Amino acid sequence: MLYQPYIRVMQETLFQKLIQIRRDIHAHPExxxxxxxxxxxxxRELQSLEIPFESVAETGVLATMKKGEGPIVVxxxxxxxxxxxxxxxxxxxxxxxxxxHACGHDIHTTMLLGAAHLLKDQNFDGTVKFxxxxxxxxxLRSPQPGKSGGQIxxxxxxxxxxxxxxxxxxxxxxRVGSLSFTNGEALANVCNFIITVRGKSxxxxxxxxVIDPVLISSHLIVAxxxxxxxxxxxxxxxxxxxxxxxLGQPAYNVIPETVVLKxxxxxxxxxxxxxxxxxxxxxxxxxxxxxECKIDMELTAYYPSLLNDSGLNAQLKSVQEKLFGENVVxxxxxxxxxxxxxxxxxxxxxxxFLGAAVNEEQTYFLHHPKVKFNEDCIxxxxxxxxxxxxxxx
Numbered sequence: 595m596l597y598q599p600y601i602r603v604m605q606e607t608l609f610q611k612l613i614q615i616r617r618d619i620h621a622h623p624e625x626x627x628x629x630x631x632x633x634x635x636x637x638r639e640l641q642s643l644e645i646p647f648e649s650v651a652e653t654g655v656l657a658t659m660k661k662g663e664g665p666i667v668v669x670x671x672x673x674x675x676x677x678x679x680x681x682x683x684x685x686x687x688x689x690x691x692x693x694x695h696a697c698g699h700d701i702h703t704t705m706l707l708g709a710a711h712l713l714k715d716q717n718f719d720g721t722v723k724f725x726x727x728x729x730x731x732x733x734l735r736s737p738q739p740g741k742s743g744g745q746i747x748x749x750x751x752x753x754x755x756x757x758x759x760x761x762x763x764x765x766x767x768x769r770v771g772s773l774s775f776t777n778g779e780a781l782a783n784v785c786n787f788i789i790t791v792r793g794k795s796x797x798x799x800x801x802x803x804v805i806d807p808v809l810i811s812s813h814l815i816v817a818x819x820x821x822x823x824x825x826x827x828x829x830x831x832x833x834x835x836x837x838x839x840x841l842g843q844p845a846y847n848v849i850p851e852t853v854v855l856k857x858x859x860x861x862x863x864x865x866x867x868x869x870x871x872x873x874x875x876x877x878x879x880x881x882x883x884x885x886e887c888k889i890d891m892e893l894t895a896y897y898p899s900l901l902n903d904s905g906l907n908a909q910l911k912s913v914q915e916k917l918f919g920e921n922v923v924x925x926x927x928x929x930x931x932x933x934x935x936x937x938x939x940x941x942x943x944x945x946x947f948l949g950a951a952v953n954e955e956q957t958y959f960l961h962h963p964k965v966k967f968n969e970d971c972i973x974x975x976x977x978x979x980x981x982x983x984x985x986x987x
Contacts, residue, residue, distance in 0.1 A: 604973040608711055612972050615639070616704040617686040623675030623693045623700070626729025626743065627736060629653040632673045632703065636726050639707050643714050645724070651746040652737055657724040659713060664720025665757035667983045668941070670934065671706035672699045672730035672743070681963040697731065697960050698764035698950065698967050701975070705762060708976025713983060720987040723756070730933050733895055740894060744933030748940050758906055758986050759943040761934045762975050767959055768949035770970045772921040773914060773978070775907060775946050776928075781900035782830070782860045783867035784931035785893045789814070789878070792888040795842075795851040807853040810885050811838065814878070815855070821873045830862040830929050831870065862927040864899050899927075900935035903942040906986075910944065913981040917974060921949075948975050 615635070622631050633653045640647050640657050647657035653673070680687045680694040688694050703726060710724050729736065729743035738746055753759060768774065791814065793805035815835050822833045837856035844850070861867035871893070878889040914922045934945050950971040951957055958965040 604708070604712070604977060608708065609973055612704050612708045612976070613969055615707060616700055616969060616972065619700040619703055620684075620695050621686045621689055623688050623690055623695045624673075625677060625693060626674040626731055626734060627652050629673045629728050633726070633728075636673075636703065636707065640710065640724075643710055645710060645714070647724075650725075650750065650752065651728055651743045653728040654743055654747060655724075655726040656747075656752065657710065657726075658721060659710070659724070660721040661717065662719040664718070664987055666721045666723060666755055667986045668723045668725055668753055668756045668759040668937075669706055669709055669979050669983060670725040670727060670759060670761045670937065671702035672727045673703050674699055674729050674731050674743070676731060676961060678961070678963050682966050684966070694963065696962060696965050698766070699730065701764050701950065701967055701969075701972060702762065705972055705975035705979065708972060709979040709983070712976060712980040716980070716984060718984055718987045722983050722987070723753070725753075742895075742897070742933040742936075744936045748936035753937060753941055756941045758903075759934075759937045759941050760979060760982050761932075761937075761943070761945040762948050762979060763932070763945065764950035764967050764971060764975070765947040765960075766950050766952070766957055766965050766967055768947060769951045770949045770968050771918060771974065772923065772949035773918045773946055774923040774925050775902060775944065776925055777902050777904040777907060778927075779862055779864065779899040780902045780927050780945060781932050781935065782862050782927070782929045783864055783897065783899045784858065784860050785896040786858055787856065788892040788894065789855040790890045791853045791855070793849070793851060793885070796849050798847045798849055801849070804849045805885060805887050806849050807851065807887065808840070808849070810881060810887055810889075811853045811855055814881060814889070817877055817881075818874060821870055821877065825870050825873060826861065826863075826866050829866055830860075830927060831866065832858070832860045832929055833870070834858045834860075859893075860929040860931070862899060862929065867899070897931040897933055898935045898939055900932050900945055901938040902944050903938075906942045906944045910982050910985055913978065913985050917978055917981065946978075948978070
């Protein structure tokens with residue numbers, strides 16, 4: 595296989611150590627802002643390498659390796675797992691009920707520890723910061739309501755003086771030995787929305803005395819979809835209504851007073867996202883006048899689009915070619931979200947997807963209870979982070 599030569603860029607003893615670390619983290623997944631065991635494991639490894647560190651965003655760890663004067667480069671990994679019941683059959687499957695590393699953050703953490711091992715013995719002028727970030731997957735349990743781990747850390751200002759921030763994300767559908775990137779806006783602006791439609795309750799046989807929030811909600815859903823089709827006809831954008839809820843005890847002969855609509859808005863381009871939100875607001879104001887109702891919209895859990903710096907990516911071209919040869923793919927933007935976006939809006943950044951497909955007939959994508967990741971990607975990921983940092987320093 596093409597990836598076999600790359601495994602030898604790392605000593606076998608270190609590779610085996612990292613595999614054991616990965617399997618330990620995988621077997622003990624923790625949800626966002628509860629990554630206490632994972633954080634302790636990371637801290638023990640950093641102490642063994644004599645790399646100083648500090649705590650950030652509750653359970654996060656920010657380590658600093660300074661060797662002389664020079665720029666600062668930040669390497670980032672996320673640590674949290676997902677509320678899923680694992681169904682992989684791996685002998686090191688999750689021992690925690692309904693919690694699973696289905697997004698590969700166990701491998702991200704492991705690869706960053708691997709980079710710390712490799713950089714420890716390198717000579718350079720500057721500083722490398724190793725950011726082990728909590729709660730990429732959302733903001734539940736956040737010490738700052740509504741904010742993910744990445745947003746909290748970005749807002750501390752601790753990374754503002756960095757020359758660059760680099761992130762890697764494993765992709766279980768890409769073969770090991772491959773790397774992909776997108777210049778510019780790579781991942782979407784994403785928010786959750788809660789729309790509350792308040793009408794006037796009454797008897798189903800006397801609709802002249804009723805303001806029907808169910809009818810109004812139906813029109814709103816259809817009209818909102820037309821905003822997407824007419825605002826972003828050639829751009830990636832999705833408005834998904836995922837939950838409808840009637841407040842109060844349902845009855846066949848009673849029109850309810852309130853209907854709540856929930857869902858997700860995903861738009862690749864930031865300006866288009868802002869325009870869609872503006873037009874949705876205007877739509878609801880117009881419907882309030884037409885139907886004499888009250889409509890409120892709350893936007894939560896917002897992630898901006900992830901912005902990859904093309905100049906920074908160009909500086910790393912030689913490293914990409916050295917490790918991946920012709921297996922570097924430029925791809926279009928995707929409607930998934932990543933809170934690495936908060937760093938990318940503050941500091942020149944670049945975020946890559948690393949091939950991690952297993953050699954099995956059927957493979958699964960991220961966030962699936964059966965998803966598996968090929969551990970042969972670990973040496974490549976650690977080495978890429980190492981070489982990228984050295985190139986920028």
